[in-house]
Amino acid sequence: MENQPYNQAIVRSFVNWSIVWGLVAVLVGVIVSLQMVEPDLNFPPYFTFGRLRPVHTNAGIYGWGVGMIFATFLYMVQRLCKVPLWSDKLAKFQLWFFNATIIASAVTLLLGYTTSKEYHEMEWPIDVMVVILWVVFSINIIMTILKRKDEQMYISLWYMLAAIIAVAILYIVNAAAVPVSLFKSYSAYAGTNDANVQWWFGHNAVAMVLTAPFLAMFYYFLPKSTGVPIYSHRMSIIAFWSLIFMYLWTGAHHLLWTPVPDWIQTLAMGFSIMLIAPSWGSVFNGYLSMNGQWHQMRENYLVKFLILGITFYGLQTLQGPMQAIRSFSAFIHYTDWVPAHIHMGTMGWVSMIAFASIYYLVPRIYGRELYSIPLANLHFWLILVGQLIWSISLWIAGVLQAGMWNAMNPDGSLTYTFMETMVEMYPYWWARSFGGMIYMTGLIVFIYNLWMTAKKGGSIAAQTTVETTTVEGRA
Amino acid sequence: MDLASIVYLGVTFGMFVIFALIVIRTYSRKRKDEGEIAKYQMLDDD
Numbered sequence A: 001m002e003n004q005p006y007n008q009a010i011v012r013s014f015v016n017w018s019i020v021w022g023l024v025a026v027l028v029g030v031i032v033s034l035q036m037v038e039p040d041l042n043f044p045p046y047f048t049f050g051r052l053r054p055v056h057t058n059a060g061i062y063g064w065g066v067g068m069i070f071a072t073f074l075y076m077v078q079r080l081c082k083v084p085l086w087s088d089k090l091a092k093f094q095l096w097f098f099n100a101t102i103i104a105s106a107v108t109l110l111l112g113y114t115t116s117k118e119y120h121e122m123e124w125p126i127d128v129m130v131v132i133l134w135v136v137f138s139i140n141i142i143m144t145i146l147k148r149k150d151e152q153m154y155i156s157l158w159y160m161l162a163a164i165i166a167v168a169i170l171y172i173v174n175a176a177a178v179p180v181s182l183f184k185s186y187s188a189y190a191g192t193n194d195a196n197v198q199w200w201f202g203h204n205a206v207a208m209v210l211t212a213p214f215l216a217m218f219y220y221f222l223p224k225s226t227g228v229p230i231y232s233h234r235m236s237i238i239a240f241w242s243l244i245f246m247y248l249w250t251g252a253h254h255l256l257w258t259p260v261p262d263w264i265q266t267l268a269m270g271f272s273i274m275l276i277a278p279s280w281g282s283v284f285n286g287y288l289s290m291n292g293q294w295h296q297m298r299e300n301y302l303v304k305f306l307i308l309g310i311t312f313y314g315l316q317t318l319q320g321p322m323q324a325i326r327s328f329s330a331f332i333h334y335t336d337w338v339p340a341h342i343h344m345g346t347m348g349w350v351s352m353i354a355f356a357s358i359y360y361l362v363p364r365i366y367g368r369e370l371y372s373i374p375l376a377n378l379h380f381w382l383i384l385v386g387q388l389i390w391s392i393s394l395w396i397a398g399v400l401q402a403g404m405w406n407a408m409n410p411d412g413s414l415t416y417t418f419m420e421t422m423v424e425m426y427p428y429w430w431a432r433s434f435g436g437m438i439y440m441t442g443l444i445v446f447i448y449n450l451w452m453t454a455k456k457g458g459s460i461a462a463q464t465t466v467e468t469t470t471v472e473g474r475a
Numbered sequence B: 001m002d003l004a005s006i007v008y009l010g011v012t013f014g015m016f017v018i019f020a021l022i023v024i025r026t027y028s029r030k031r032k033d034e035g036e037i038a039k040y041q042m043l044d045d046d
């Protein structure tokens, strides 16, 4: 297989650009976290919390997350189908159009253009760009799958196909709007329908952008890193289908206690709890694949990232269903508990898997062994500690906030004013910024390691040389 | 319950039936080896 002319150059470009957007996301994340404790750091009109926050979330999810989805899908599809990409030209177009879309998004958000729908803030001209981008990507992946050599499709391909199809549907349905000028449109839906469609989109974006593709990566890069197949392919298939069936109904758990019909809320709550099963199906599959291989946690830095990543996924998918229960939601909704949930998912699960994937790809796309494994280990500990400080401090803050909001005097009046509850948050918000800076230091160590690999690297593995030579000829 | 909710729940139930069929097919004894082959094949390449 080594002589297959796989296109690695495009994978390398996507990895590099995702890292650029990842750095932007984390840097802006640290800045917005500081703006919450030091309001003087807001520089109106462009650099205020309100404008920078969506730049942070979109750079994180779409620049870093989707960039890595593009990189790894384009890599995995060639390997799993044992054929080269259907079209290299399309992939190259996708790369530059992706960057153009991210830049256009960041600029318009800073200029204050927004639909105000979370994770779908960009105005309609950018929606059109996103749709073109996704269609180009989908065609290339689907056509490559159709050319595949093995009839049986590995589980990662199933997750990839699901993500491709579902994101297209979700995005287009939620984007339906009436444009009134070049940068202003109104949603096609009104009132609670609008909210319901938005969160059907919102939570399935979590499912189809921040979950399914990263499970595809996990199922691919874990066995590749350990050299041992996954525990059960059939179990992964069942977990896949149950995840697909269940996620679609859970969006309304973002709208508990709102005017959305009660039965829709209850359905969302029920399905959210049921989601524990397919989510943990993958977690168990991952852990059981490590049977007899746990020593690799010490010896193989890649495995550490992957197993910690799937552990955060497991915790995330226990915490999520809990938050979807009405009584628990009544306590933590609107508090800082929720951002802590999100960042265990994004900084823990999503980013750990993305980092592992990049480390695995490095020798293949740069043609050199990683510059320094001790630096990779340092990176691991910095991001782990940074993320834990971030999440734990905000969980505590969330519970404290909820407790203060709910506290009542014997006469039924509120014990604390809103300002009093805000002041209590400051130490935790400082802790978050501190955790974020540790995380960012980890990211810089990672980038330095990759930079040095690209420049110098370690010894060149013979197999890698063969692969890159064939590929370079093609790029 | 109005018509919309009945349709909503009907679709949900329909999907459950499809899911049950997938489980039965995946775990049928006849397809045991076929169902696991992909996890070995994916290790071939590289």
Ligand code: HEM
Pocket: A118, A202, A206, A210, A211, A250, A253, A254, A272, A273, A275, A276, A279, A313, A316, A317, A318, A319, A320, A321, A322, A323, A324, A329, A332, A333, A334, A338, A341, A342, A344, A345, A346, A349, A350
């Ligand atoms: C079984 C799986 C999961 C369930 C049932 C679940 C449930 C929930 C619930 C109920 C909320 C709303 C909290 C509130 O506002 O009161 C929420 C928020 C969120 N979750 Fe999860 N979660 C799950 C897994 C994940 C995963 C794996 C990620 C990946 C990063 C994630 C990312 C998010 C995000 C980004 C939000 C914030 C949405 C917003 O901006 O309001 N969740 N989740």
Ligand code: HEM
Pocket: A025, A026, A029, A030, A032, A033, A034, A053, A056, A057, A060, A061, A064, A065, A338, A339, A342, A343, A346, A347, A350, A351, A432, A433, A435, A436, A437, A439, A440
């Ligand atoms: C050092 C790392 C990071 C820091 C310091 C940071 C900081 C922040 C801050 C301060 C907020 C606003 C919270 C609020 O409104 O109360 C936020 C929100 C958010 N961040 Fe990050 N972040 C980091 C990494 C990431 C990454 C890597 C991603 C995605 C891959 C991400 C995705 C999000 C999302 C989805 C939200 C919206 C949360 C919500 O709706 O409640 N963050 N982040």
